[in-house]
Amino acid sequence: MIEDWDKEMEKKWFTISVYSENSVGLLNRISGIFLKRHINIESLNVSKSEIDHVSKFTIVVYTTEDWVRNIVGQVEKQIEVIKAFYHTDEETIYQESALFKVASTLLFDERNIQNIIKDSNSQIVTVSRDFFVLAKTGRRNEIDDMYQQLKPYGIMQFVRSGRIAVTKSEMKISSLLKEFNQ
């Protein structure tokens, strides 16, 4: 019998946006919803939102639409969650950021490094005697490309942030909050 969770063909990337109160333990509560369904969180970002004192979780998952709908329903049900949405990649504008720490000698000795920096549209954040730090913002594959290019020269440290995304359509949170307050 083909179960829903096994429908490999129907899996897609989804960005889940969660507007919530800023409260202790909510992250645990939300991540538990994924855990219970044995679904991996591919990336997670928590920040403030466009509304004062309202937090925003941006969660990326690779799963079926049935599952993402189920998850968003459960997330939204949590008391401190104001509203949760899910969107496909086409419906969002999304970015990730990465930092590369590389030995300073490379900057001066390897001409190619300069080209990589220019071509990748990354910025030099800091340069010290021993190392310099490159920052790159973009789609995940762009960051992956840059990683591959720098790798032969030696990357001292690398980190990539979770996806951040805004949607092309509106997410009506303020009016929702007003409605709740009535």
Next chain:
Amino acid sequence: METLKKEKTASTKQSTKRISGAEAIIHCLLAEGVDLIYGYPGGAIMPLYDELYKFQDKLTHILTRHEQGATHAAQGYARVTGKVGVAVATSGPGATNLITGIADAQIDSTPMVCITGQVARHLLGSDAFQETDIIGISTPVTKWNCQVTKASEIPEVLAKAFYIAKSGRPGPVLVDITKNAQIDEFDFSYEHCKGVRSYNPYPKPDIKAIEEAANLINAAKKPFIVFGQGVILGEAEEQLKTLVEKAGIPAAWTILGLSAMDTDHPLNVGMVGMHGNYGPNLLTNECDVLIAIGMRFDDRVTGSLDTYAKQAKIIHFDIDPAEINKNVKADVAVLGDSKVTLDLLLPMIKTNTHESWHNEFKKKYKIEFDQIIKNDVYPTKDRLTMAEVIEEINIASGHKAIIVSDVGQHQMIACRYAKFKQTKSNVTSGGLGTMGFALPAAIGAKMGAMDREVVAIIGDGGYQMTIQELGTIFQNKTPVKIVVLNNDHLGMVRQWQELFFESRYASTVMVNPDFVKIAEGYHIESKRISERKDLKDTIKEMLASKDAYFLEVKVEKEDNVFPMIPSGASVSDIRLK
């Protein structure tokens, strides 16, 4: 005494008064109308127990014999009263012992507030004695939980806890209160919670959806209602009955919906699900409109989803938006409190009878009666059956008892055969299937409905999971009637082993103690019977007793519960043997 009274009025008047956090907890409970709580003391909750001692004339605390018992008792109380059940425990092991009951309340939507003690704020995270992360542990099984580390936070958090537990789709809430917060003093005042801005417990009914539902129902040739606990929680029993009668729709129940409608009502066609009735299961796949009211299409109800009611238009009434399209896609979803939405629906419904469709159910019932029910309830073999015991209780109680069942074959038999006239009368662990639920739940049910007969139906296996609660019954002189249907097996698992594991009875044979002696040890009147000739009189004697009564009935050891939809099979493949 006089001073106590003054304090009570002071708290309800919401004037400010400097008191300890522990005393504040008491005033919060009183302000929420709580007069009975269940629990077990220990170090981190001792300040609260000291206040409970002082306020014992206003707030009764029942000492259970295990914290799990406290949760199930609170659940039993909540299920028969519709009020919030309260359970209290200390930190660490006391708190972790609550988890099974909390998980049970979560999946069965039972309003409950659990209060746990916690080590002092400055010790959090130090692996102090009896420190455990109960917030972390309880998060996936609570509707909401919150840790309080300051006395002054207590009133607001508890007010919110009660509001959340009871409103919308009810559920368990846990409030973890550090010891310093119980001891420290602050200026107390109390205000009921009237809303939480990020929480919308009562979705506004959508008139369009209700109209669509009415149109579908009015045009239906073979409409079929399946109702669940949402009818009981929403107190929409009258509305359901009116709908059923006005539109002439056969109605079946999930085990948590049982007792929302008189079991003898001519249009009540029985139970759906794995061990439900033949007609309602089979005809699920023949109806043209399936009207689900306050039920959540649990897999034990639907069997395989690929073959569940595919021919029917589905109308789903539910208060919880997350239930819509979760398991079964709804053609029309009506969100909201069942009473409100049904009230809006009723005037749009046309009178109808659907006689020939109803006759389909009667025909199927006849088949089930001849092949199963007759042998269950009126057996000709020597050994007693579980069903005839239930039937005797029906007769002797006049369908008026509250039946609290545990988990296993006896539960399915109790739910199949118990008769009810009154709502909130069937208390069982449906979603979690928690063995050990019934004995403590019966204590809570009795305390919540002292004027009613409460009969617990328990298997020999599950009984021994919480048997220590006989101590609670003895100490509080709680007049519950306890019936153990002893088949000397973990019967339900044995049945599966017989049917699906070629009768390899791995660890399902029970060598049981002398249950009567155990009950006698607790000074509870008790009796064991194994012959049909003793059944009627003993049941009468049990129900006539003003005190607690324990009855062990030795029943056939290897009986099976039928009909049965094997796990993962279609409702159409329901087996009669």
